[in-house]
Amino acid sequence: MTSGRRVRLVDVAREAGTSVSTVSRVLNGSEQISFEVRNHVRSVAARLGYRADGAAKELKLGRVRTVGVTVPDLANPFFPEVLKGLGAGARGAGYRLLISESGEDPDEELRLAEELTSHASALVLCSSRLRPKHLTKILDGPIPVVCVNRTAEQAGVVCVDYRSGSRQLLDHLATLGHRRIAYVGGPPASWSDGQRRRTLRTLTRKMGMRLEEITGGWSGDHGYAAGPEVLATGATAVITFNDLVAIGLLSWLHDTGVEVPGAVSVTSYDDIPVAAYARPPLTSLRNQRAQLGRLAWGHLSARLAGDQWPPPVMLTPTLTVRASTGRPPADGGPDTR
Amino acid sequence: MTSGRRVRLVDVAREAGTSVSTVSRVLNGSEQISFEVRNHVRSVAARLGYRADGAAKELKLGRVRTVGVTVPDLANPFFPEVLKGLGAGARGAGYRLLISESGEDPDEELRLAEELTSHASALVLCSSRLRPKHLTKILDGPIPVVCVNRTAEQAGVVCVDYRSGSRQLLDHLATLGHRRIAYVGGPPASWSDGQRRRTLRTLTRKMGMRLEEITGGWSGDHGYAAGPEVLATGATAVITFNDLVAIGLLSWLHDTGVEVPGAVSVTSYDDIPVAAYARPPLTSLRNQRAQLGRLAWGHLSARLAGDQWPPPVMLTPTLTVRASTGRPPADGGPDTR
DNA sequence: CCGATCCGTGCAAACGTTTGCAGGGAACTG
């Protein structure tokens, strides 16, 4: 029964015996059409299964009610939750989300962003891995851009305050008595990884701790693979780029018979839901992801309304202490036990 | 430097001293424009930062190179991985993905699907929670629809074979000696939950086992909350709706001091990456999610090329046995140990 | 040197929708 041809406004009009404009008005809820005609047109439209052509509508109206979004990796629960917040706000204002995943590839992200520029009325770059030059190019484009978890000029900026977060992690570990810390890093192109690294370096030096930096990544497999190197450093506490990496590392430590937190403490950023269900439950930095998304929409809607960008927002994460962190083993710290 | 006005074809033409059609031809790579003009127009377009208006282009071309996708919950890693496969295929053919999340709400899913119908050239419904009546309505719409993990007439169908999967789970548990099984179910509107329930009921009866059905859900919290009820059934093995639920349940069992698999075995569907990192690692049914997405695109592209729908595809999952399943306790089964 | 050929470019129509403007008829007022 599905007709090959798409049913247009003119088809409805002909069938209903009215003009195109009348149909258009009825379907857009105009009050100035008589009651009978309104009902009649509505029923005809319904019977024919009329659906407005999005492209034509947007062309005429000159607005595209679509927000393009790029994320490095949808499989990291961090991003879907940001998208939930963003989507809720956007939907409330009649905007859709056009979500694309770059697969952690900066070049692919550039392609996607350029693509989206011609199909969306605004752009949200989540944890952008773009090189600065390319980021500037996108920001110079015709549509407003919000960066989540990355700072930039000429853009809306909504970030987790990883400086504060890193400080909280180190304070927690220092209080427990740890002095030798390993950091299992994230993707090289990650801005937030850079933030954390710099902060960790500065603070460990200042606090008289020792920091070992280890190549990591963004997934559980990366964490598992980093296991041997972590152990080799002799660190008593490990901070990982995110919870997925931490969970992978926990798994390796378990398989290898290293006790957590008995022999080594593990902690991380993000506090995604499964962190609470890890064995042992993971000490992690909770950030308000949905709030991050809502704020991103807030910035965007202000800008779309013609205002200037609101000042950058930094959301301070809060440390959720669970069982994966504890005092260092007797020979690894100052405690005598 | 960002000009408020969007730069159009006519702006480039005026600046380059040519006509609109010439610019259009150059930018679309037509061969029939002289070399010099081509270069000149290109450079002018680049200088002005011209970006084609997507809406106008699509209107004129009459095709929307966009595939709308609905998923119940992006936070379940199952879906992002399907999207990866789908997106890869679609991108290769010059299509974009327009992803929407229904939040497990059938009404919201209906709204989204209708929305998408006017903005996309095809639809992919992942694990649709739509009521049959509404599903039919969408299928009767003007654009082709693929259902992932749900069967339907007049649509492309790509499913995991949960019948076979459920059989494998039961066989595995039966071989270990279990006789009393609990099933922690999924969302009421889930088609795949229905499939599993029916199969589990039929097979347990046939195999002389006892099945207890428990209300569950789709997230870790649902699994955690189901803990007491699971324990009350006295079942020696639990099957859960998905791995997130299983991980939540594992966590409750651990908190409560119930040994897994010593006192009760736990197993589930999907085998998402974290399943391997659960404590104990989860016995689960691996399904090829990316392949599911690729096949969905395969069906769609065949249909978009004008062919009929390919016959429905059922992907058989394979059981990945890990440490969360074992023999039942001595008093719980026929084995004497 | 004139006519035919061919290549490069411009003109204008069309895609499906919205909306300002105008026109026609009914109702109401004087």
Place this chain on the structure above:
DNA sequence: CAGTTCCCTGCAAACGTTTGCACGGATCGG
């Protein structure tokens, strides 16, 4: 009953792009 008002509806232009068609100039052969 004529004039005015007001409500409802239709006409046509416009949004930015693509593309069939036509046209003008250069090139070439006879």
